[in-house]
Amino acid sequence: MTKLETQCAAAKKASYTLSAAGTDLKNMALESIAKALIENQDRWLLANSQDLAAAKAAGMRPALLDRLALTPERIAGVAEGLRQVAALPDPIGKVDRMETRPNGLIIGRRRVPLGVVAIIYEARPNVTVDAAALCLKSGNACVLRGGSEAIHSNMAAVEIMRKTLAEAGLPEDCTALVQDTGRETANELMRLDKYIDVLIPRGGAGLIRSVAKNASVPVIRTGEGVCHVYIDREADLQMGAEILFNAKCSRPSVCNAAECVVLHRDIAREFLAVAVPLLDRHEVELRCDEEALALLGSRGVPATEDDWNAEYGDYTLAVRIVGSAEEAIEFINAHSTGHSESLVTRDYFTAQRFLDQVDAAAVYVNASTRFTDGGEFGLGAEIGISTQKMHARGPMGLEELTSCKYIIYGQGQVR
């Protein structure tokens, strides 16, 4: 067995113990981890400073350095997050559909953990703890494979968590960190179906492509967001401009940010007159189809075919003009990643049609796409936003980290 196999086999074994752990024990472990991370924060911060020094030396951009950095305030936030997860209802053990069948069999469907959840993610050390906490509460062992830039921070955090788990009476192998951050080990992880029950890749298009190509374990795709805002002919243009500005500019790097505005031809000129001054505040680059370019002149640049499928993650916006809501819906369904799509309109029937026909995890009428988030949706916390239709769609909370099993109480029945 390779080192990774040994680690994943141990996680699988631990998952059986964890799946039987009661809510009180899991909550107590979560609160102990919160306490331990605060008490040992100097160790975590020291490890983080090693990562930061290496990243600076390698010329990492300031925005990414900021994502990588821990501070006592951020650690307090992580600990608070752990306590919030402890306070959430435990989905495990709930039984639904229970009934006595005509033959006397008592059949019910019990919520159970998935087993071992593997997560491949980028260089944000807080994700290490957040993800481990959601897995722990939902009774799943986790195998974490974070970005190489955060390896020292992640090793310190996982060491603290594992020690605390053991003290709480749970197997330390419930939380495992893959220390080799090379691509080959990631590819090996994607193929360990013997031990891994589900893989959640959190990252850019490159990772998602690699997973689609290599994974034999079941995968939940998360966080690909080519999101659109469609401004209908019947839109309140001021509202539309504010929604677009928020969806594009409030945090352009995240997956629920808008990448493309679709405009009804009849209001395109008037809308742009209201919206462009807002977009100017962040010097948003406008990649336009021919019609939009004719309206925007030198404020726009011509779009290429790639722009209609681009997740810029930056102050860049594609602009497309259509002749009807139907055409807008067709365009969106052809180019969306199925994350979040928004319509701005006053028209009742257009609103209903958009909600019916747009094929995405979250479909909005008269609101910003930026709300697609576990906290905003009332799930308490999330491990990612699924853009696929199987298993879970949209923000994934604790319930989305579970499976079920049918339990059947018999009295000797045969068929």
Add this chain to the structure above:
Amino acid sequence: MTKLETQCAAAKKASYTLSAAGTDLKNMALESIAKALIENQDRWLLANSQDLAAAKAAGMRPALLDRLALTPERIAGVAEGLRQVAALPDPIGKVDRMETRPNGLIIGRRRVPLGVVAIIYEARPNVTVDAAALCLKSGNACVLRGGSEAIHSNMAAVEIMRKTLAEAGLPEDCTALVQDTGRETANELMRLDKYIDVLIPRGGAGLIRSVAKNASVPVIRTGEGVCHVYIDREADLQMGAEILFNAKCSRPSVCNAAECVVLHRDIAREFLAVAVPLLDRHEVELRCDEEALALLGSRGVPATEDDWNAEYGDYTLAVRIVGSAEEAIEFINAHSTGHSESLVTRDYFTAQRFLDQVDAAAVYVNASTRFTDGGEFGLGAEIGISTQKMHARGPMGLEELTSCKYIIYGQGQVR
């Protein structure tokens, strides 16, 4: 585009129309298909006789010929199945979790179809209609790839269904049949993630392996059944023998049949004295570990390592002796395909532990594994029995053929 791509793209397009179809329209189409299959049964039977003649000439075994054969009675049964699906509640359009968030956003989770469901299955022409009916009722277009031996029967059935769909005002591309039954086309289908939302392989271990190796579309594994019956020290031995006999012999070819009996050492000899005379009725071959062989003498044959993971589908049974319920659970979790597992005991605590710790879609106490079935579980009908934990586990009815989307009604909210 290849012929298959063209077909799948058409199915994708049709799925959008079908997803918006109301319950009445779908039910009417199902009843019309039932009527059309009866009215055109001569055509269907003629096509089936072509398949049967070819299969006989190729030397197909009688049991398989029987599965391939249609009769007026079986067609009446298929039509009745269609009417039963029409009578089931429509899962599509239900909204749960709807609430008004503190910021005034009204957020709900609406049940929607998966989109396009591809099914690869063996040579049973009734499956073609059953699967198409479940997909239609759940608002999914389907791409059916049946076994080559049933190709004429399947072409006739799908032709009748497509004509009836068009007459009912639904796109005929809601139901598509892959006419090229070669392996390369199957492999191509497994990689058309652009059009296929989920693939359900129904078949033997070879198909499942091929899917695991080739598929890039999301997959629901179904129907792999290495099922165990564990006879505890505290078992009612007569009840245990009857349950084992039923689980092994009532229909050995199906996936919920037992393949292995696990015996507690303390009752093994006494249990075998009761059970073997029952198993003798079908001359069940007993593949035994050393201890069981010592008890059974010439009635048993030595098991090899392969026997502990074998799905015989025949009158063959592996026999394993253990020293405790814990050991039984560990053995079962190591060798089960996660389908159906049964315990026979009078002991309350052993029963609860087995239900808790055995990792399978259906876990039984004092009943035969043969009950794992959509009809027996009260789902009305099933498209297969999932042995994976993601998306659906156990018998898959209409609800398991759906996804969800969040719909959000705003009044101009930004974040």
